[in-house]
Amino acid sequence: MTDINFSKGHVASDSQEAASPAPRAGEFRWDIIELLFFAYRDFVGDADHELEAFGFGRAHHRVMHFVYRYPGLKVADLLDVLRITKQSLGRVLKQLLDEGYIVQKTGNNDRRQRLLYATPKGEALVAKLAGLQTDRITRALRDINPEGAAAISEFLRAMIDRDDPDKVLEAIFGIGSKKPRE
Amino acid sequence: MTDINFSKGHVASDSQEAASPAPRAGEFRWDIIELLFFAYRDFVGDADHELEAFGFGRAHHRVMHFVYRYPGLKVADLLDVLRITKQSLGRVLKQLLDEGYIVQKTGNNDRRQRLLYATPKGEALVAKLAGLQTDRITRALRDINPEGAAAISEFLRAMIDRDDPDKVLEAIFGIGSKKPRE
DNA sequence: CAAGATATGTCAACATGACTGACATAAATT
DNA sequence: AATTTATGTCAGTCATGTTGACATATCTTG
Incomplete structure (x- = not known):
């Protein structure tokens, strides 16, 4: 049943599209x-x-991940990274706060800011999920030599837009190309 | 304004989590x-x-992509690949059919099947989108040698679940592990 | 052939996670 | 004192996913 019957017309080595x-x-x-x-x-x-x-x-995962990884992240920074609206973030963030996965602290310099931190409960969740994903990555890299691994990292970095990087990307890339696009 | 003020506590070279x-x-x-x-x-x-x-x-993009790439794909195959319900697919597919991006043909062997094909209009859309993505990929691979490129391909393949592969994955991987889970 | 299984389509209700727009509050800046 | 900024919240909408139920045509099987 369910035989492999599609014709693979345009797949890979096909000659030419008549489009x-x-x-x-x-x-x-x-x-x-x-x-x-x-x-x-x-x-x-x-x-x-x-x-x-x-x-x-x-x-929720995305929020928890970045809050755990970049403790003291501001709400505005999180919005930049996730590229969603504050209304959209608000709902998710509220749940994570209410259920004790994240805490807010008022900023020292600027008391309007709410700096975000993962609680131990939040850290446990992030670690659990990162463990699963790390397992898959480690498995995938098993038969790849260091040069290959470097190429993979380089490729993924080069796939990312560098104009107008958010705070987290600046951290990842090392504040390099702070190119203010006019 | 908006200074890089988060503390980077857990980033990369950080010593140890107290979690x-x-x-x-x-x-x-x-x-x-x-x-x-x-x-x-x-x-x-x-x-x-x-x-x-x-x-x-x-x-819509996902549907168009796979229909174009694997002409004659059955609805059931598409459901396997996209891992969504037929009701969810139905809405999107109906729009693409109504607007002339995709056509259905009754299967020859099994007249219950609706084999899906991209129209020229549909092919144009897929090509436009694939062009943008190919540009990004080509740019990202520019400074990577053939060995590195091979490692990237190998890595991405190894990241994919191989148990119970759908039709498209079988095509991509070459009908390897046809492990029928009982 | 009749009965059942299969491939597809459709109706209805609902959940999640996006969105826009409007408005409120507190704190910083001018 | 007036304005801007950082955040929060209410209300409504949209896209895309979900379940469950059911209809129709066609293939397979007893």
Whole structure:
């Protein structure tokens, strides 16, 4: 049942598209495009499973992750990183605060700011999820030598937009190209 | 304004977590976890922008992509690949059919099946989006040698779950581990 | 052939996580 | 004192996912 019957018309080694657009002679990176899709799907799937047990979703994970990793992150910074609206963040953040995964502290210099910190309970959740994802990454890197691993890191960095980096990206990339786009 | 003021407590070279969980001595791949997050965010962001002009979302893109790439894909196959319910697919697919991006043909062997094909209009859309993503990938690979590129491909493949692969994954991986889970 | 299984489509209700717009408060800046 | 900034919140909407129930056509099987 359910035989592999689709014709694979455009797959990889196919000759040529008869399509009208013909953008640039057909040299698309279908391989990487699809590998990224499946790899990311399964990568986040690890965490998604666990999150159900807590009654949380991906949104909660992202918030917890960055709050844990960058203690004292401001709400505004979090909004930059996640690229969502404050209304959208508000709902998720409120749950995490109410349930004791995150605490807020008033900023020292600027008392309007609410600096965010993970509680031990929050740290435990992040560690659990990061453990699952680290397992997958470690498995995937097992048969890859250091040069290959460096190439992977370099590739992923180069895939990221560098214009107008948020605070977390500046930390990751080391405050390099602070290029104020006019 | 908006100074880089978070304390970076747990970042990379930090000594040790005082947290309670302590899963495996703290050797998490924070680097790859975060690079994947940002790389994928910007990777899909390319397409998201363009899609707005068409009044479509990511869901439409995913459907169009796989229908174009694997002509004659059955509805059931598409459900396997996207891992969504048929009701969810139905809404998106109906729009793409109504607006002439996809056509259905009755299966030859099994007349219950609806085999899906991209129209020229649909192919043009897929090509446009794949062009944007290919540009990003090509840019990212520019300074990476063939061995590095091979490592990247190997890594992404190894990140994907191989148990119970769907039709598309079988095509990508070459019908390898056809392990029928009982 | 009749019965059952399969492939697909559809209706209805609901959940999550995005969005916009408007407005409120407290604290910093001018 | 007036304005700007950082944050929070209310209200409504949209996109995309979910369950559950059911309909129809077609294939498979006893």
